[in-house]
Amino acid sequence: MSGSFLKSDQNNERLETVAFDILRPVRINRSFILWLIFLFVALAFCLYAYSIQLRKGLIVTGLRDYTSWGMYIANFVFFVASSLVGMLISSVFGLIGVSWIKPVARIAEIIAIAFAAVAGLVIISDMGRPERLPYVFMYGRVQSPIVWDVTVVTTYFVLSLLLWFFPLIPDLAIAKTRFIDRPVFLIKVYKILSFKWVHHAEQYKILAKAVRILLILIIPTALAIHTVTSWLFAVTPRAGWDSTIFGPYFVSGAFVSGTAALIIAMYFFRVNYKLHKYITEDHFEKIARIMVLVSIVYIYFNLNEFLVPAYKMKKFDAIHLKELFTGRYALLFWGIQIIGLVLPVILLLFRKMRKPFPLLLISVSVLACSWLKRLVIVVPPQSHPYLPVQDVPSGWLVYKPTLTETAITLASVILVLIIITLLSKLFPVIPIWEIAAEDEKKEIEQDGKIL
Amino acid sequence: MGEKNKKRKSENSELEKILESSRRDFIKKAGLSGAAIIAGAAAIYSGFRHEKAKHPGNTIKVLTEDNRLVEVPVDQVKGYKPGLKVFQTRGREGIKGKKWVMVVDLSRCRNARKCIAACQGAHHLRPYEYHINTLVMQESENTPAYFMPKPCQHCDNPPCVSVCPVDATFKRQDGNVLIDNQRCIGCRFCMAACPYSARMFHWQEPKDATAVSGTEYNIELNVPQKRGTISKCLFSADRLRENMLPYCVSACPNGVYYFGDENEDAVTNGTTKETVSFKELLKKNGAYRLMSELGTRPRVYYLPPKNRLFEFEEPEKEQKI
Numbered sequence: 001m002s003g004s005f006l007k008s009d010q011n012n013e014r015l016e017t018v019a020f021d022i023l024r025p026v027r028i029n030r031s032f033i034l035w036l037i038f039l040f041v042a043l044a045f046c047l048y049a050y051s052i053q054l055r056k057g058l059i060v061t062g063l064r065d066y067t068s069w070g071m072y073i074a075n076f077v078f079f080v081a082s083s084l085v086g087m088l089i090s091s092v093f094g095l096i097g098v099s100w101i102k103p104v105a106r107i108a109e110i111i112a113i114a115f116a117a118v119a120g121l122v123i124i125s126d127m128g129r130p131e132r133l134p135y136v137f138m139y140g141r142v143q144s145p146i147v148w149d150v151t152v153v154t155t156y157f158v159l160s161l162l163l164w165f166f167p168l169i170p171d172l173a174i175a176k177t178r179f180i181d182r183p184v185f186l187i188k189v190y191k192i193l194s195f196k197w198v199h200h201a202e203q204y205k206i207l208a209k210a211v212r213i214l215l216i217l218i219i220p221t222a223l224a225i226h227t228v229t230s231w232l233f234a235v236t237p238r239a240g241w242d243s244t245i246f247g248p249y250f251v252s253g254a255f256v257s258g259t260a261a262l263i264i265a266m267y268f269f270r271v272n273y274k275l276h277k278y279i280t281e282d283h284f285e286k287i288a289r290i291m292v293l294v295s296i297v298y299i300y301f302n303l304n305e306f307l308v309p310a311y312k313m314k315k316f317d318a319i320h321l322k323e324l325f326t327g328r329y330a331l332l333f334w335g336i337q338i339i340g341l342v343l344p345v346i347l348l349l350f351r352k353m354r355k356p357f358p359l360l361l362i363s364v365s366v367l368a369c370s371w372l373k374r375l376v377i378v379v380p381p382q383s384h385p386y387l388p389v390q391d392v393p394s395g396w397l398v399y400k401p402t403l404t405e406t407a408i409t410l411a412s413v414i415l416v417l418i419i420i421t422l423l424s425k426l427f428p429v430i431p432i433w434e435i436a437a438e439d440e441k442k443e444i445e446q447d448g449k450i451l
Numbered sequence: 452m453g454e455k456n457k458k459r460k461s462e463n464s465e466l467e468k469i470l471e472s473s474r475r476d477f478i479k480k481a482g483l484s485g486a487a488i489i490a491g492a493a494a495i496y497s498g499f500r501h502e503k504a505k506h507p508g509n510t511i512k513v514l515t516e517d518n519r520l521v522e523v524p525v526d527q528v529k530g531y532k533p534g535l536k537v538f539q540t541r542g543r544e545g546i547k548g549k550k551w552v553m554v555v556d557l558s559r560c561r562n563a564r565k566c567i568a569a570c571q572g573a574h575h576l577r578p579y580e581y582h583i584n585t586l587v588m589q590e591s592e593n594t595p596a597y598f599m600p601k602p603c604q605h606c607d608n609p610p611c612v613s614v615c616p617v618d619a620t621f622k623r624q625d626g627n628v629l630i631d632n633q634r635c636i637g638c639r640f641c642m643a644a645c646p647y648s649a650r651m652f653h654w655q656e657p658k659d660a661t662a663v664s665g666t667e668y669n670i671e672l673n674v675p676q677k678r679g680t681i682s683k684c685l686f687s688a689d690r691l692r693e694n695m696l697p698y699c700v701s702a703c704p705n706g707v708y709y710f711g712d713e714n715e716d717a718v719t720n721g722t723t724k725e726t727v728s729f730k731e732l733l734k735k736n737g738a739y740r741l742m743s744e745l746g747t748r749p750r751v752y753y754l755p756p757k758n759r760l761f762e763f764e765e766p767e768k769e770q771k772i
Binding site: 057058061065127128129136139144232233238388390 | 601610613617634635636637638643644647650651652655656677678741742
């Protein structure tokens, strides 16, 4: 985030072309309206399912006394995990000065905002008495990891929102003068949100400083949200959750699912918004390498998480691990580990697989497996408590998610899509001024070399 | 000298004058106040007569909340029905000076399941909703099977209380771990944290929900139960307040349970009503606590199932719902 900007706004051809290309998809067209209608209708159906749950209680889910956390909590963990990509791309790579991430950094931020925002709602769907949510703030106890989680997730959401919005301000100023054929309300929104930005050098200096502070703040916050989420499990004395490496295990897994989500979004925007010039094959090549890196780190933590207790086979660890390795969850467990983790790493060693389309397919399977992995982390340790499960209805012994529960979970996914759609369709998805400035910088460098 | 005497004399006469006037004043005032006293006394007396007529001498000695013995006229005594606020305050504090403990003698349990029924009746639970359940336990192939009643262990280091985000479940000064279903948000973190699977959740409308809907919520009984909240064994805190043994303890036909106060070092058998030394009982029988390696420090102690007077019988399938 350099403080520099093009000297003149009007007479810069490069800025004009960049602005034209990036602002072209920012409009309210028919396909956008239709897509939104589709999303909202689907959401309405799913919210009907939630109304059933509100009326009848959590009995409509597959949850019962022994497996009392299921799909909702797994989905929550998945959402928190996926939102971590904003921190990885923007902060970690941004702060160490990796410049190629600029065109995709805002996409990563949008993903972070959408997932972090909806993660909070997912938790509410799991509550037996959702109307008592304010109690968490009124009677919150500092000892409870839930209170920590609520604190850090909301903090992360706000920071991500600011990190998305601050660099957007100059773009809004650039866009408002070029939005002749757009709806009046959109121009008005742009005018209000751009805060009379005049592209003054001083403004860019302040902006750079503010963004830098956010980038630094977001790193510990992001680590905190997923570490604390892992502690929801790790602080309990249950075999399978009772692990000291749950924090880094979750964080490293989060980078895998977040990167997969980012790749899918990148592919979508590149093709649908015709941004081939900005999100290039080279970007996919590089993000694929990142995917390999984070996957290998995650495999390392998986080895620690499963191999070490498997070596000792302590009584209850053994029951849990046998269920995963050879028992009821074996197919799911090995499927996830192989299709979602080991195979992608092997495939991505080949250059051909790092092309956009193959990479998209790999990312979709990685993302799906990431979701299922959260289910495997959440559910199996509950089905084998220390004391035997006896004298309960047979349906309680195996957790089977119901249709209602699935629909409610689907509602959260739809909400994520709605947020991503709105943020990426009503606002430029690639930072205009940063790209233009970057191009100019490159040109100057090249000129210098030639001279 | 003469002058001096003269002066003194005149001073004396002046003093006399003053005294004379104050004496007169005094008699006047005394007369007035005397009359007032008589009138007042008469008024008080008549009032006393009046009050006496109202309460013809019958008083009763009552112990106040702060342990003072006072006398109250019988007809001034009103029946006391504690409201929600009292239930909540005293329910959260617990009973002063007590440290409740339970001792379960596994050598006597033959799975009569009367404890479960009594508990479910008192707390309005369905047959498969447990505050206490009797489990069939077997350590390994070579060790014998036995029945183990499992209430909440009322840990002194309760994992459930630590994780509760809203102080809905809490530890009282008398050792009991209770749940406030007026506060519980239904996150079920406590269920996840409890290694003894001692907690249950109201996934649906509780049993008898409409029948007890009017009654005031008693935190020590956790009735009326509430949908979307946790319920659990309370060591029958409502019965302890009335100096009675817990529902399960009194219902046992086989003398399995001892219950009492650790501070007094006395536990009473629910069946035989025999009171013994708590420490003596543990010492003589080699008592242990469930999964003490977890550091939860339970308040429920178990006596090992040795020297049983009966054969272990595998429970019938029907019981297993």
